Amino acid sequence: MCQLEGSKHWRLYGPREEGERLPRFSSPNFDQDEVGEPILDTVLHPGDLLYLPRGTIHQGNCLPEEHSLHITISCYQLNSWTDLLEKLLPAALSGASSDNAEFREGLPRDYLSFMGVAHEPSEEADSKENVEKRQRRKKFLSKLRGLVGKLATEIEESADAACDQMGKRLMAEALPPALELSERARTVAGDGERWHAVKKTVVNRVEIDPDTHVRLIRATACRLVQEDDTVQLYYSTENTREFKEVEEQSLEVGVELAPAVEHLIGSYPKWTKVEELPVDELEDRMKVVGDLWERGILMTSEPLEAHYDDP
Numbered sequence: 001m002c003q004l005e006g007s008k009h010w011r012l013y014g015p016r017e018e019g020e021r022l023p024r025f026s027s028p029n030f031d032q033d034e035v036g037e038p039i040l041d042t043v044l045h046p047g048d049l050l051y052l053p054r055g056t057i058h059q060g061n062c063l064p065e066e067h068s069l070h071i072t073i074s075c076y077q078l079n080s081w082t083d084l085l086e087k088l089l090p091a092a093l094s095g096a097s098s099d100n101a102e103f104r105e106g107l108p109r110d111y112l113s114f115m116g117v118a119h120e121p122s123e124e125a126d127s128k129e130n131v132e133k134r135q136r137r138k139k140f141l142s143k144l145r146g147l148v149g150k151l152a153t154e155i156e157e158s159a160d161a162a163c164d165q166m167g168k169r170l171m172a173e174a175l176p177p178a179l180e181l182s183e184r185a186r187t188v189a190g191d192g193e194r195w196h197a198v199k200k201t202v203v204n205r206v207e208i209d210p211d212t213h214v215r216l217i218r219a220t221a222c223r224l225v226q227e228d229d230t231v232q233l234y235y236s237t238e239n240t241r242e243f244k245e246v247e248e249q250s251l252e253v254g255v256e257l258a259p260a261v262e263h264l265i266g267s268y269p270k271w272t273k274v275e276e277l278p279v280d281e282l283e284d285r286m287k288v289v290g291d292l293w294e295r296g297i298l299m300t301s302e303p304l305e306a307h308y309d310d311p
Contacts (some may be wrong), residue, residue, distance in 0.1 A: 088162035206304035
């Protein structure tokens, strides 16, 4: 939180219990007697910045006869190991089930007769029935642990895909890249048909040539994701400054053109000639660059020269 004008009194409190440390979601409001003693009691003045780690309970009050204006910036939400595992485990389980018949075997026909809360055997009762039930439960749980253990290899193989899904979500939520004026002139934002006051004519759209040097506008502005039998490129360049005002933006690159995009991602921030992209046909290199250019994902090393129509 950054104090912009006036002053404000802040009290910060730690988590009420260990289970509330590093929460994934915001809490409801608490009563004063629920939060205990503050760990920080301070007044912010213009220019002061207060950092609150996730899970910090905070209480702000305006001072008598003094206005207050502050801005709160919240970041790094839903970016925990739990969020990654939510993407990873279903994919890993699907892969394991496809590759290993053991995951597809039927459950014991009578497992509901000894598993479940109502069937937890009493540790004090040593009847024949309880001993047998404990043995069957032990065997069942051992089988589960074994299957979970066999997921480890599949988890490693699925980790990249799960991280790409996290990146895909980020592309839908991120702000569009902020460009300097010199950068805009080297992107599609500086392209387009317009009237030239000196030439007294129309400036046509610029053209990218095979020897044009290009690179991604930002390393974090796009994410290449393998989906089914194709490859999609998700990007944030056409987002607005309002959260999720537009739908998720993506471009189908396809398996054939994916190496060109991978090269641009891996070589950033270096420049690459269009003709040197690792795709067999020059026509395909020009196509992928044109598609990325039109969506504001690429920039050129120099402003492109426009061609003019005769008056």
